[in-house]
Amino acid sequence: MWKLQTKQMEEQEKILKQIYKLKLDDLNTREAEGEDGLRDKVIECLIGDYPEQKDANPEAVENTCRWFLDDSRFHKWRDSTTSSLLWLYAGAGCGKSVLSRALIDEDHLIHAGRVMTSTVCYFFFKDLDNRNCGADALRGILHQLYTQKLHTNLISVAYDANKLYQQKLGSMFNTLWDLLLTTSRHPAAGEIICVLDALDECQADARKALLDKLVQFFNASTKDSNPQQPCIKFLITSQYREDIDLRFAKLEPASNFIKFPGDDLSDLLRREIDLVIDQRVPEKVPKLNQQSQLLLAKHLKSIEHRTYLWLHLILEEIEEKFPSNSTLSRIKMLINELPSTVNEVYEGILHRSPDPKNIRVILQIVLAAKHELTVNELIVAWHVTRSNQPRSYQDLDLPDEGCRETSLQSICGSIIRIVDSRVMLIHDTARQYLLQRPQSAQPPVDQDKSVASAATTSVWRHSFPLVNCEHLCAQICMTVLCFSFDNRDCPWIMVRDSVKYPHDNCEDKLEKLHLLNYASTTWAEHLRISQDISSEDEICRAASICDSKQRLFNIWFPVYCWSQCFLQLGNEPSIMVASLLGLSRVVEQMSSDGADVNAKGGHYGTALQSAAAHGHERVVEILLKLNPPAEINAVGGQYENALQAASAYSHEKVVEILLKYNADVNAGGGYYGNALEVASARGHEKVVEMLLAEGAELNAHGADYCSALQLASFHGHEKVVEILLAKGADDSAQGGDHCNALQAASEGGHAKLVQILLQKHKAKVNATGGYYGNALQAASEGGHEMVVQILLDHKAYVNAQGGHYGSALQAASALGHERVVELLLHNGAKINFQGGEYGTALQAASEGCHETVVQMLLDAGAEELTMSDASSILLVWDDYSSTCESTTGPKRNSI
Incomplete structure (x- = not known):
């Protein structure tokens, strides 16, 4: 009988092992499909037309660009094996963008003898809304980096951020920067080479933020002796700007920074231009x-x-x-x-136009456009100005599509160029030539002083006040929004929840309704800039467009909200919409007409919170000065109150206004808990200091992370952590998911901050509590090898028990972090320790289907799974499989 039972048990175990293998194969397939989905979402979030932006610049003529390629300063930067920065600056028109394209296309950026793998990424700034922000550049760099390394698991670094922020990730500058640094530390990253062309065309505030991050990174690099520190090399081109020079002056003397003034090589440049002349004249x-x-x-x-x-x-x-x-x-x-001279060329082109009136209208539109308009969009915009109160596209008398490009080119000549059906000025200097300078601006230095007298007689030079251009575009956009649209043309009219908003299905519809997408997303910005010169009738029209009870509101507002990635739509009070858009005159009119300034609804909850979140200082002041005023501490919406909303986006002036009007600096609630926590989480140093100066409670408990210090630590904001600690924040305070600052920094994988907390602030490496039990388990769960090593070097208990996983080894095994598992075993981790969510490390690795880790543990002496353990794992897999089958929808195509 005993032998029979034994044989039956052996057969059952054999069957279980066969089922185990089948389930493992099934789950590996599911895991691969899940990986594909995550990868596609990251790529979709970061995607852009980066090659087209580069290729819009001419190719270099053979034997040119040698003035830079043969220079020892370039060689020093290129050949450096550590993070380094080169800033090339030179005057307009000297071929910087042509050089940047040549460096990329002709593989000049990587030394032939380089052992480390190198990845070249680039971004070409353009003085337009969709190409002039630091977030645009970082999004492009990360997209190129991940797509060039798809054969590795480098892109997995971005999965958590993408899950947390979804489409918003692409516009979050600080988060994207942190993601770049985290990615650069990944073993598969290698050397990352970033070319940022025409940084002077980046929007001023965005340029400042990007430069500050660069200075902070390179200064930190000089103090980091770790041989495994990331290698990120930046080559930046621009015209000379004092603000760029002053920012780079803050770099430490030891930083690997090279300043390259290209104007000093004017003789070499002229000789190369002569080569181009010899080649191009016979061609022309x-x-x-x-x-x-x-x-x-x-x-x-x-x-x-x-x-x-x-x-x-x-x-x-x-x-x-x-x-x-x-x-x-x-x-x-x-x-x-x-x-x-270039100015004489521009004047001649404009003087030869056969239609001076219409070229002026077209140029006004091009100058104020927030991004490059398509030929069809520009044609519609132009014909709106030529029609008498049009009510539909049919009223515009548009030319046939086949001759629209020719029509624009015949009027404008070569002052514009059309690339891939998008219209742009021939060069940024044309924009500078046309736009009226602010009265306070000094006249620019003319390279050829001999033409100064000719320039003063120009009909076109500086003849376009930007506010007038913005006003014209506002009028055009509002006219289009008031067109009569059929439900079949705009199917989203019937869908007010942006989570369900079928944008992918509506893109074709929007593309056919030329200018509607542009008008929906930019009309308010044009009007906000020009509202002081707008008529009362125009303000009334804007109020009507903001009226959430009007049918036309359902045409444009869902499109706008999708562009902003708003996740909540419905019941938007009209005054909230006007406040959200920063239309101060519309807000004043609505309030005088009796609108409820404290009405609730929409994404932000109140008009005041909407204005605060978007930094509309003038609207915030208006709302707070009304009688009765907006409730300054009203709760609800995305950020719970106005002070949190302003703090979240670092709108320092709005924070100052709200505090002046006695906003409760410690008002609690919402995802983060309070204003100090949200400012700390996002690394807004100045706002943190402002809130602390007004009495914000340092150690207030709120949100999952318990305190501002833990939030700042989790996100790796070293300066904010230092500010909070200097003000007396308790770095060992217990509470929240992370228990303390060290545990939060460890889970976030911020090696340098972990060192600061341990060495400078004497954080207790073995403090217990929180979800993970201790810092080592938190770092192990995240797969942060460098942090694990730092903690072990500071005597972290490798076999400390507690927390969700029971031990650090179980945490690393459950998530499949092979190198961390190896490191923990090497440092004495007990392989058969019992406890935690999974029981043992082998069970944790098995349930996660991490074959390599399973084999590592078995090779290191892990006890094999019993039949009971295997049965339990199969039950977990069955439950997981059924969950996948019930929740998995149709997969999106890879991009």
Whole structure:
């Protein structure tokens, strides 16, 4: 009988092992599919047209760019094996963007003998809304980095951030920067090379934030002796700007920073331009005889202040003006008429337009546009101005699509260029030439002073006040929003919940309704800038557009909300909408008409919170000065109260206004708990200092992380942590998911901050409590090898018990962190320790289907699973499988 039972048990165990293998294969397949889904979501969140932006610049002519490529300063930066920064600055039109493209396309950025794998990423700034922010650049760098390394698991670094923030991640500058640093520390990252072209075209505040991060990173690099520190190299090009120079002046002397003034090499640049002249002149006028071509080339080379931009423009004129059958004397006369400066070229192009009135309208639209408009969008916008109170697209009398590009080009000439059906000015200097300078601005230094008198007689130079351009665009956008649309044209009208908003299904509809998407997302920005010159009728029209009871509201507002990634729609009071958009005159009108300033609804809950979250200082002041005023401590919405909302986005002036009007600095509630916690979580140092100065409680308990210090520690904001500790924050205070600051920093994987807490602030490495039990378990669960090593070096108990997983080894095994498992075993982790969620490390690894970790543990002496353990794991898998089947929807296609 005993032998029979034994045989039956052996057969059962054999069957269980077979089932185990089948389930393992099934779960591995599911895990791979889940991995694909996460990967696709990250890529979708970061995607952009980065190659097109680069390729919009001309290719370099052979044997040019040597002034930079042969320079020892470039070689020093390129050959460095540590993080380094090179700033190349030079005047407009000297070919910086052409150089940047050549560096990338021709593989000049990686030394031939480099052992470490290198990844080149780039971003070309443009003085337009969708290409002039630091978040745009970081999004592009991360997208290129991850997509070039898809054969590794590098992209997994971004999974948690993507789950937490979803589509919002792409616009969160601080989070993206932290993600870049975390990614750079991953073993698969290698050397990361980042080219940032035309940084001077980055929006001022965004440029400041990016420069501050760069300075902070490179200063920290000089003090980090760890041989495994990340290697990120930045090559930045720009025109000279004092604000950039002053920021870089804060770099430590020991930092690997190279300043490269390109204007010092003007002679070399001119010689290279001569090479381009020799190549391009025959290409532009191939039918001219050789003598005429040589004469023309000689003249172009004689222009002292020749630049690449001037040459590009002048060659366009030559191609247009020089007939192939001209006599030599005619050629000489035409040569003498050629403009010798960029400004003269621009004036000539504009002077030759056959339709001065309409080119002025078109240029106003292009100058104020928040991103490059398509040909169809620009045609619609232009024809709105030519129509008398149009009510639909049919009223615009639009030209056939096939001739729209030609129509624009015939009126505007080469002052604009059209690339991939998008319209843009020929160069940023054209924008500077056209826009009226602020009265306080000093006249720019003209490279060729001999044309100063000619410039003063210009009809076009500085003749476009930007506020007038914004006003025209506001009028155009509001007109389009008031068009009559059919439900079939705008199916989202019937769907007010943005979570369900079927944007993917509606993109085709929006594309056919030219300018509607643009008008929905930018009309308020145009009006906000120009509202002081808007008429009362226009303000009334804007109020009507903001009226949430109107049908037209359901046409544009869902599109706007999707662009902002709002997750809550419905019941938006009209005054809240106007406040959200910063339309102060509309808010004043609505309040005078009796609107309830404290009405609740929408994403932010109240009008005051909406204005505070978006930094609309003027609206905040208006709402607080009303009689009766907006309730300053009203609760509800995304950030619970106005002070939290302003603190979350670092709107320092709004925070100051709210505190002046006695906002409760310690008001609790919401996801983070209070204003100090949200400011600390997001690393807003100045706001943290302002709140502390007004009496914010340092050790207030709230949110999952318990305190501001724990939040700052989890997100790795070293300066905020130092500020809080200097003010007396208790770094060993117990409570929250992370129990203390060290545990929070350890889970976040912030090695440097962990060292600061241990060495400078004497944090207790073995303090217990919280979800993970101790710092070592928190770091192990996150797979943060460097942090685990630091904690072990500071005598962390490798076999400390407690927390969700029971031990650090179980935590690392459960998540499949092979290198951490190896490190813990090497430091004496008990392999068969019983306890925690899974029982043993082997059970934890088995339930997670981490085959490599299972084998590592078995090789290290782990006791094999019993039949009972295997049965339990199979039950878990069955439950997991059924859950997957019930929740898994159709997969999105990979991008």
